[in-house]
Amino acid sequence: MEIVVRGKVSFDNLSSTSLLVAPLKEAILESTAVKHYADQNFRGCKFDNSFQVERIAYLFLTIRGFAVVRAKRTQLHASKTNNSKPSFSLRQVLGSKSINIM
Secondary structure, eight states: OHHHHHHHOOSSSOOTTTTOHHHHHHHHHHOHHHHHHHHHHTTTOSSOHHHHHHHHHHHHHHHHHHHHHHHHHHHHHHHHHHHSOOOOOHHHHHHHHHHHHO
16 A cells, blocks of 8 residues: 555645545555455455455555654754754854864
């Protein structure tokens, strides 16, 4: 599932439609590798494995989507703090000077 999502989503250029569940779930369900492993894992079960695979894909995409958003948010927050104007407080200047000396 991860390979399918990485092939479909460009993590450098995220947009509002990049992480939509429906198209990604369809791509996962159409993947031959997912079908193959689902048949292997659910062999001998009394229920329909396509429903189970669909639920697993939905859960995976939900968790993966939150993880991608959290990673992107921390990346943007880190870039904002690095681009902020420098502080000229006395303690900060002295602290940076003492770090540079050591």
